[in-house]
Amino acid sequence: xxxxxxxxxxxxxxxxxxxxxxxxxxxxxxxxxxxxxxxxxxxxxxxxxxxxxxxxxxxxxxxxxxxxxxxxxxxxxxxxxxxxxxxxxxxxxxxxxxxxxxxxxxxxxxxxxxxxxxxxxxxxxxxxxxxxxxxxxxxxxxxxxxxxxxxxxxxxxxxxxxxxxxxxxxxxxxxxxxxxxxxxxxxxxxxxxxxxxxxxxxxxxxxxxxxxxxxxx
Amino acid sequence: xxxxxxxxxxxxxxxxxxxxxxxxxxxxxxxxxxxxxxxxxxxxxxxxxxxxxxxxxxxxxxxxxxxxxxxxxxxxxxxxxxxxxxxxxxxxxxxxxxxxxxxxxxxxxxxxxxxxxxxxxxxxxxxxxxxxxxxxxxxxxxxxxxxxxxxxxxxxxxxxxxxxxxxxxxxxxxxxxxxxxxxxxxxxxxxxxxxxxxxxxxxxxxxxxxxxxxxxx
Amino acid sequence: xxxxxxxxxxxxxxxxxxxxxxxxxxxxxxxxxxxxxxxxxxxxxxxxxxxxxxxxxxxxxxxxxxxxxxxxxxxxxxxxxxxxxxxxxxxxxxxxxxxxxxxxxxxxxxxxxxxxxxxxxxxxxxxxxxxxxxxxxxxxxxxxxxxxxxxxxxxxxxxxxxxxxxxxxxxxxxxxxxxxxxxxxxxxxxxxxxxxxxxxxxxxxxxxxxxxxxxxx
Amino acid sequence: xxxxxxxxxxxxxxxxxxxxxxxxxxxxxxxxxxxxxxxxxxxxxxxxxxxxxxxxxxxxxxxxxxxxxxxxxxxxxxxxxxxxxxxxxxxxxxxxxxxxxxxxxxxxxxxxxxxxxxxxxxxxxxxxxxxxxxxxxxxxxxxxxxxxxxxxxxxxxxxxxxxxxxxxxxxxxxxxxxxxxxxxxxxxxxxxxxxxxxxxxxxxxxxxxxxxxxxxx
DNA sequence: CATGAATGAGGGTTCATTCAT
DNA sequence: TATGAATGAACCCTCATTCAT
Numbered sequence: 001x002x003x004x005x006x007x008x009x010x011x012x013x014x015x016x017x018x019x020x021x022x023x024x025x026x027x028x029x030x031x032x033x034x035x036x037x038x039x040x041x042x043x044x045x046x047x048x049x050x051x052x053x054x055x056x057x058x059x060x061x062x063x064x065x066x067x068x069x070x071x072x073x074x075x076x077x078x079x080x081x082x083x084x085x086x087x088x089x090x091x092x093x094x095x096x097x098x099x100x101x102x103x104x105x106x107x108x109x110x111x112x113x114x115x116x117x118x119x120x121x122x123x124x125x126x127x128x129x130x131x132x133x134x135x136x137x138x139x140x141x142x143x144x145x146x147x148x149x150x151x152x153x154x155x156x157x158x159x160x161x162x163x164x165x166x167x168x169x170x171x172x173x174x175x176x177x178x179x180x181x182x183x184x185x186x187x188x189x190x191x192x193x194x195x196x197x198x199x200x201x202x203x204x205x206x207x208x209x210x211x212x213x214x215x216x217x
Numbered sequence: 218x219x220x221x222x223x224x225x226x227x228x229x230x231x232x233x234x235x236x237x238x239x240x241x242x243x244x245x246x247x248x249x250x251x252x253x254x255x256x257x258x259x260x261x262x263x264x265x266x267x268x269x270x271x272x273x274x275x276x277x278x279x280x281x282x283x284x285x286x287x288x289x290x291x292x293x294x295x296x297x298x299x300x301x302x303x304x305x306x307x308x309x310x311x312x313x314x315x316x317x318x319x320x321x322x323x324x325x326x327x328x329x330x331x332x333x334x335x336x337x338x339x340x341x342x343x344x345x346x347x348x349x350x351x352x353x354x355x356x357x358x359x360x361x362x363x364x365x366x367x368x369x370x371x372x373x374x375x376x377x378x379x380x381x382x383x384x385x386x387x388x389x390x391x392x393x394x395x396x397x398x399x400x401x402x403x404x405x406x407x408x409x410x411x412x413x414x415x416x417x418x419x420x421x422x423x424x425x426x427x428x429x430x431x432x433x434x
Numbered sequence: 435x436x437x438x439x440x441x442x443x444x445x446x447x448x449x450x451x452x453x454x455x456x457x458x459x460x461x462x463x464x465x466x467x468x469x470x471x472x473x474x475x476x477x478x479x480x481x482x483x484x485x486x487x488x489x490x491x492x493x494x495x496x497x498x499x500x501x502x503x504x505x506x507x508x509x510x511x512x513x514x515x516x517x518x519x520x521x522x523x524x525x526x527x528x529x530x531x532x533x534x535x536x537x538x539x540x541x542x543x544x545x546x547x548x549x550x551x552x553x554x555x556x557x558x559x560x561x562x563x564x565x566x567x568x569x570x571x572x573x574x575x576x577x578x579x580x581x582x583x584x585x586x587x588x589x590x591x592x593x594x595x596x597x598x599x600x601x602x603x604x605x606x607x608x609x610x611x612x613x614x615x616x617x618x619x620x621x622x623x624x625x626x627x628x629x630x631x632x633x634x635x636x637x638x639x640x641x642x643x644x645x646x647x648x649x650x651x
Numbered sequence: 652x653x654x655x656x657x658x659x660x661x662x663x664x665x666x667x668x669x670x671x672x673x674x675x676x677x678x679x680x681x682x683x684x685x686x687x688x689x690x691x692x693x694x695x696x697x698x699x700x701x702x703x704x705x706x707x708x709x710x711x712x713x714x715x716x717x718x719x720x721x722x723x724x725x726x727x728x729x730x731x732x733x734x735x736x737x738x739x740x741x742x743x744x745x746x747x748x749x750x751x752x753x754x755x756x757x758x759x760x761x762x763x764x765x766x767x768x769x770x771x772x773x774x775x776x777x778x779x780x781x782x783x784x785x786x787x788x789x790x791x792x793x794x795x796x797x798x799x800x801x802x803x804x805x806x807x808x809x810x811x812x813x814x815x816x817x818x819x820x821x822x823x824x825x826x827x828x829x830x831x832x833x834x835x836x837x838x839x840x841x842x843x844x845x846x847x848x849x850x851x852x853x854x855x856x857x858x859x860x861x862x863x864x865x866x867x868x
Numbered sequence: 869c870a871t872g873a874a875t876g877a878g879g880g881t882t883c884a885t886t887c888a889t
Numbered sequence: 890t891a892t893g894a895a896t897g898a899a900c901c902c903t904c905a906t907t908c909a910t
Contacts, residue, residue, distance in 0.1 A: 481870075
C-alpha cells in the first residue's frame with residue numbers, strides 16, 4: 001500500500017554510478033554526482049548500496065563474473081571437427097569482444113586497476129584464469145599435433161594472454177566501434193602462425209577461406 | 218620557488234612518494250605518509266613539489282620519458298646485417314624489460330591507469346607510440362621481404378603492442394625476477410612466426426641457434 | 435491530526451519507544467528501531483506523534499505526572515492519629531517505590547537528565563516539588579513537637595530529598611527486586627532519628643514494633 | 652623551528668568543549684561550536700582529540716578520577732582523636748563540595764548519565780565506590796561503639812550515599828554558591844543522628860560547638 | 869488510514885595546503 | 890630554509906520527516 005519501489009531506481013543509479021566511476025575513478029567519484037545524474041536524492045543511493053565502494057564492487061564484480069564465463073576450455077580428447085571448433089571459438093571471441101565494446105566504460109575502469117588500488121585483485125585473478133585456459137588450449141593443441149611440440153607453454157600463454165589483454169585495452173579505448181570480427185580473426189591467425197605446425201598453418205588458412213566463402217553467401 | 222639547497226631531500230621525497238603511490242594509488246596516498254617515510258617534514262614536500270599531483274606527475278612522466286626512449290625505429294633502407302640487427306634488438310628488449318623489472322612498482326602504477334583516472338593519457342600515448350614503432354618495423358620487414366606481404370599492419374601492430382603490453386603487466390606483477398632474456402627471446406620467436414615468411418622463420422631459428430652458441434662460449 | 439483508529443497502535447509504539455529510549459537515550463534512539471519493535475511502519479509513528487521528541491516528552495511527562503501525585507502533604511493542624519498517619523505514609527512510600535521499580539526503565543532515563551540535555555527541567559521540577567513537600571512535613575513535625583526545633587529546614591529537606599532521590603536511583607538500577615518495604619522503613623527510621631526529638635524516636639521505634647506485630651498476624 | 656604548538660590550544664578547546672557538552676550533551680554538541688567558541692578552526696579539534704567522544708571521555712574521566720580521590724577510608728583500629736578526625740572529615744567534605752561547585756558544569760553532566768547513554772557506567776562505579784567507603788565507615792563506627800549496633804549497614808550506606816549524591820546534584824544545579832560548609836556540617840549532623848548512639852550524638856554536638864568556637868576566634 | 873520509499877539537511881572527520889616561527 | 894601546527898573545504902553517510910500510493 002506504500003509507495004511502490006521505483007524499479008528503475010537501482011538501474012538508473014547503477015548506470016549513473018558506472019558513468020561517474022568511469023569518468024573519475026572510485027575515489028574521486030562523488031555520491032552526489034551519481035545521484036544527481038540519476039535524477040535522485042542523495043539518500044536514495046543508500047537505499048540501494050551500503051556504501052560507495054559497495055556500489056563499485058557490485059559493478060565490477062558483475063562484469064568480472066560475466067567476463068569469467070566468456071572462455072571455454074578445450075574439448076575432451078576424442079574426435080572432433082576442427083573447422084566447427086574453430087568457427088565456434090571465433091564466434092565466442094567475437095561475442096566476447098562485442099561484450100567488451102558494449103561495456104567499454106567499466107571494462108576500461110576494470111583494466112585500469114579497478115579505478116582504485118583495492119580492486120586490482122579482481123582483474124589479476126581474471127587474467128590469471130584466462131592465461132590458464134590458454135595454457136590448456138596450447139597443451140591440447142600440442143596433444144592434437146596441430147601446435148608445435150617445442151612450445152614453452154608457460155611463456156607463450158603469458159604472451160598470448162597479454163596479447164588479448166592488450167587488444168582488449170585498445171578496443172575499449174576506441175571511440176568508434178572497430179571491426180571486431182576482423183580483429184579476432186587476425187588474432188586467431190596470429191596465434192595459429194605463432195604456435196601452429198606448418199601443416200596446421202596451411203589448414204588454418206584453408207579454414208579461414210572456407211569460412212569467408214560461407215559468409216559471403 | 219627557488220631551488221632548495223638539500224638535493225637529497227627531493228630524491229628521498231621522490232623515493233618515498235613512489236613507494237606510497239605504488240602502495241595506495243594517487244588519491245589514497247597521503248602527503249604525510251610520504252614525508253614520514255622520507256624522514257622529512259610535511260612542509261618540505263611543498264618546497265619541492267607544488268602539489269601531490271605534481272609529485273605524481275613528475276614520477277610517472279620521468280618513467281614514461283625513459284620508457285619512450287626504449288624503442289628504436291627500424292634502420293633506414295639499405296644494406297644491414299640481419300643477425301647483428303636482431304642481436305641489437307634482442308639486447309634492447311632485454312634492457313627494456315630489465316628496466317621495467319627494476320621499476321616494477323611505478324610501472325605497475327602507470328599501467329593501472331596511473332593510479333588515478335587523470336593520468337591515463339600518459340600510458341595511452343606511450344602505447345600508441347609503441348604501436349606505431351611496431352607498425353614501422355612491420356612495414357620495414359615487409360619491405361625487406363622477411364615478413365609476409367599480406368599482413369594487416371594495423372591489426373598486427375595492435376596485437377603485438379598488446380602482447381608486449383600484457384607481458385609487461387605480468388612481469389611487473391611477479392614477485393620473483395623471471396628469466397627476462399628467455400621471455401624476450403620467446404616474444405621475438407613468437408613475433409617472427411606470426412609475421413615472418415617461412416623463409417625468415419627458418420633464418421630466425423638459425424640466428425637464435427648461433428646466438429645461443431656464442432653465449433655459451 | 436484526527437485520532438487514529440487503532441488504539442493499540444499508539445500503545446505498542448509507546449511501549450517500544452520507551453524501551454528504545456531507555457536503551458539508547460533520546461538522541462541515539464532511532465524511529466526506525468521503535469517502529470520495528472512495535473511491528474509497525476515508520477509512517478505510523480508520525481500518525482501518533484508529531485516528532486521523536488514529542489513521543490519522548492509524552493513518555494516522561496506521563497511518568498512525571500504520576501510521580502508528582504505520589505506524595506501527600508501533611509494533614510492540616512488538628513487532632514490526628516500518629517500511628518495511623520505513619521502507617522499511611524509508609525504504605526504510600528512503598529507504593530511509590532514499587533511504581534519506581536515497575537517503571538525503572540523510564541525512571542532511570544528520567545533521572546539521567548531525561549536522556550537528553552533538554553528534558554532535565556522535568557526532573558528538576560519534580561525534585562523541587564518533593565523537597566518542598568518534605569519541607570512542609572518537617573515544619574509540620576516541628577509544629578507537632580515531634581521533630582527537633584533547631585532544624586535547618588532548608589538544608590535538611592535538601593538532604594532528605596537527596597537521600598530519597600539517591601535511593602530511587604539505586605533502586606531503578608538493580609537487576610533484582612530489592613525488599614522495597616524494608617528499604618522504605620529504614621528510610622523512615624533514618625529520617626526519624628535524623629530529625630526527631632528523643633521522645634519521638636522512642637515513639638517511632640514503638641510504632642514500628644506495633645506495625646511488625648500486626649503484619650505477622 | 653616550526654610554529655610552536657599553542658599551549659593554550661588544548662586547554663581552550665577543553666574549556667569550550669566542556670561548556671558545549673554541558674549545554675547540549677554529548678550527542679547534540681557540535682564540534683564546530685566547540686572550535687568556534689575556542690576561537691579555532693574545526694581541524695584543530697582533531698589535533699588534540701581523536702574524536703568528539705574522546706574529548707568527552709577525557710573530560711569526564713579526569714573529573715571522575717579526581718572525585719574518586721575525594722574520599723578517605725576510616726583509620727585503622729587503634730587509638731585516635733575523635734575530634735581531630737571529625738574535623739579532618741569535615742574539612743575533606745567541604746573541599747569535595749567546593750570542588751563539585753567549581754566544576755558544577757561537568758559534574759552536572761556526569762551525574763546526568765554522562766550526557767549520553769554510554770558513559771553512565773562511570774558515575775555508577777563512582778557511586779558504588781562511595782557507598783562502599785560509607786559502608787566501611789559505618790562498620791568502623793559500630794566497632795568503635797559510636798554507632799548503633801543494630802544498623803542495616805547495606806541499607807544505611809545506600810541511603811547515605813544517596814543523600815550525599817542527591818545533595819551533590821542539588822548543589823551543582825544552584826546558580827548561587829550555597830554555604831557549602833554549613834551544608835556539609837548539617838549532613839554530618841544528620842548522619843550522626845541517624846546512625847550514632849545517644850551518647851555519640853551528645854558528643855557530636857559538643858564537638859560541633861567546640862569547632863564553632865575555634866572558628867570564631 | 870497505513871505503508872515504507874524517497875528526501876535532503878546536517879555534521880563528523882580527513883587531509884591537502886598554508887604559514888608563523 | 891625547514892618545520893609542523895593550523896586551517897577549512899570537501900564529502901560520506903545518517904536518519905528524521907514527508908508523501909505518493
